[in-house]
Amino acid sequence: MNSTIDTILSHRSIRKFKSEPLKQAQLDIIIDAARASSTSSYLMAYTMIGVTDPDKKRALASISNQSYIEENGHFILFCGDYHRHMLYASDKEKAVMAQNVQSTEYFMIATVDATIAAQNMTIAAESLGIGVCYIGSIKRDLDLVNDLFDLPEHVVPLFGLALGYPDEQQEIKPKLPKDAVYFENSYKDDPSHKDVLAQFDQTIEAYYRTRSTNKRTDSWTNQMIKTLHNERNNRLTPYVKEKKFNNR
Amino acid sequence: MNSTIDTILSHRSIRKFKSEPLKQAQLDIIIDAARASSTSSYLMAYTMIGVTDPDKKRALASISNQSYIEENGHFILFCGDYHRHMLYASDKEKAVMAQNVQSTEYFMIATVDATIAAQNMTIAAESLGIGVCYIGSIKRDLDLVNDLFDLPEHVVPLFGLALGYPDEQQEIKPKLPKDAVYFENSYKDDPSHKDVLAQFDQTIEAYYRTRSTNKRTDSWTNQMIKTLHNERNNRLTPYVKEKKFNNR
Numbered sequence: 001m002n003s004t005i006d007t008i009l010s011h012r013s014i015r016k017f018k019s020e021p022l023k024q025a026q027l028d029i030i031i032d033a034a035r036a037s038s039t040s041s042y043l044m045a046y047t048m049i050g051v052t053d054p055d056k057k058r059a060l061a062s063i064s065n066q067s068y069i070e071e072n073g074h075f076i077l078f079c080g081d082y083h084r085h086m087l088y089a090s091d092k093e094k095a096v097m098a099q100n101v102q103s104t105e106y107f108m109i110a111t112v113d114a115t116i117a118a119q120n121m122t123i124a125a126e127s128l129g130i131g132v133c134y135i136g137s138i139k140r141d142l143d144l145v146n147d148l149f150d151l152p153e154h155v156v157p158l159f160g161l162a163l164g165y166p167d168e169q170q171e172i173k174p175k176l177p178k179d180a181v182y183f184e185n186s187y188k189d190d191p192s193h194k195d196v197l198a199q200f201d202q203t204i205e206a207y208y209r210t211r212s213t214n215k216r217t218d219s220w221t222n223q224m225i226k227t228l229h230n231e232r233n234n235r236l237t238p239y240v241k242e243k244k245f246n247n248r
Numbered sequence: 249m250n251s252t253i254d255t256i257l258s259h260r261s262i263r264k265f266k267s268e269p270l271k272q273a274q275l276d277i278i279i280d281a282a283r284a285s286s287t288s289s290y291l292m293a294y295t296m297i298g299v300t301d302p303d304k305k306r307a308l309a310s311i312s313n314q315s316y317i318e319e320n321g322h323f324i325l326f327c328g329d330y331h332r333h334m335l336y337a338s339d340k341e342k343a344v345m346a347q348n349v350q351s352t353e354y355f356m357i358a359t360v361d362a363t364i365a366a367q368n369m370t371i372a373a374e375s376l377g378i379g380v381c382y383i384g385s386i387k388r389d390l391d392l393v394n395d396l397f398d399l400p401e402h403v404v405p406l407f408g409l410a411l412g413y414p415d416e417q418q419e420i421k422p423k424l425p426k427d428a429v430y431f432e433n434s435y436k437d438d439p440s441h442k443d444v445l446a447q448f449d450q451t452i453e454a455y456y457r458t459r460s461t462n463k464r465t466d467s468w469t470n471q472m473i474k475t476l477h478n479e480r481n482n483r484l485t486p487y488v489k490e491k492k493f494n495n496r
Contacts, residue, residue: 001277002251002375002376003250003251003252004251004252004255004371004372004375005277005281005372005375005376007252008281008284008368008371008372009280009281009284011284011285011286013286028426029249029253031426031430032257032426033253033256033257034429035423035424035425035426035429036256036257036259036420036423037259037367037423038259038261038367038370038380038382039423040382040384041384041475042421042468042471042472042475043472043475044423044424044429046429047429047430047431047435048429048430048431049430049431049432049433049434049435050430050431050432050433051432051433052432052433053433056433082476083437084428084441084445085469085472085473085476086473086476087441087442087445087469088442088445088469088470088473089473093473093477096476096477097473097476097477100476100477100478100479100480101476103479103480103484103485104484104485104488104494105387105480105481105484105485106476106480108359108406109384111356111359111360111363112359112363112384112406112407115359115360115363115364115367116363116366116367116382118364119285119286119363119364119367119368119371120256120367120371122286123252123256123368123371124252124253124256127250127252127253128250128253132286134286134288134364136288136289136357136360139353149433149434149435150434150435150437151435152435152437155435158356158360159360172284173290175283175284175285175287175292176283176292177283178276178279178280178283180332181282181283181292181294181295181296182279182295182296182297182298183295183296183297183298184297184298184299184300185297185298185299185300185301185304185397186297186397186398187295187297187327187397187398187399187400187403189331189398189400193332193335194335194336197332197335197336220290221333221335221336222336223290224290224291224333225333225334225336225337225341225345227289227290227291228330228333228334228344228345228348228349228354229341229344229345229348230348231348231351232348232351232353232354233353236351236352236353237351237352237353237496240352246352246494248485
């Protein structure tokens, strides 16, 4: 064990921040941490947009219906990006590239690149005592996000990070046990997989029943059935395709 | 600065490992680090498959044409996974869920969840002196990967991590500067964006010219034009769709 692993194992999402902005030196270092990330084929197919404009933060908070997107120390939007890769290409080269990056594979690559950068930033921030929450719900109105940040073709917003000095104490939420998410040499699809989930249901039922705030009665397997009954946002798929991603 | 940030900023991909397997206690702790990751809607929509079977490692190395996929301390395949979420659903519920998870959004969520877990594992491993390399090239033959690990519907392989005790010294490869990947309040698509890339081309040309191994003459912008001229694997998109991802 060491302090890095302590930081990783101590992760909890923070959803209430002090109004103090992040110190510039800390912001610079967590941006450097994001930049230091692994990338596929050296593409670095992501862009970060820091949001300080109060009107834009308010608009994002309204999309997500979460006040902590407005009230925090900083907010960063993470996008998949193949725009800059074409800036020095000839028109003829650009036509081929613009076609290729619309594949499922390049969409995956941009998503993975952006996420590695975001998670580097998250751990660097948490190691400095900064709280972090991933914000997937900006995807509820991608047209508005697109307009707010003037995103060109080949740039698609993926998620945001709300960052700031924590103004709440959060318990660590239980995660699926090793036996549920780690197999050896083959996908393990036997009855024991179901048993492990049933055991986890007991863990999470006890957690929901006894945690300090928002007590409730629920199990993980039941929660997943409810969650995956949601169709989510019908506009996301066409938006992503219009931005020239995931078309092939 | 602290040791966590030092670890993150010191990242370099390792492609030559000692033959010694990872110590079990270290493997357990980096799996715990992966499990501790943030997740969208508590889905934890990923599965890790550790590969120790020498035949399976050899097959993966052959797909990727990289010996270090076979010769390392451990190899872990990361998959997007909505299989386990339906194990306790009724047939009627399962039919709705199976339809919903085929959206672009749920494909993104699984990719992001798996990547956050992988990057947690990467940083935890590197903090213990373990070298890591992301392996995207397993996607060159997803049908074979699918058969090797007996992946059910709603489980799709995304990438692997090769892990082990480093048997090489690597320089840190330059990454795009802050001005290229971090904007404030709006996507910055003015001539200065091109200037920043031209400056980075000088940095990377000097790096390729002077690094200790594999010296070459190339720039980043030129490399990207070549890379994105590759159409990649035509089989990937239909495979992903057959596994019931990214269909809607």
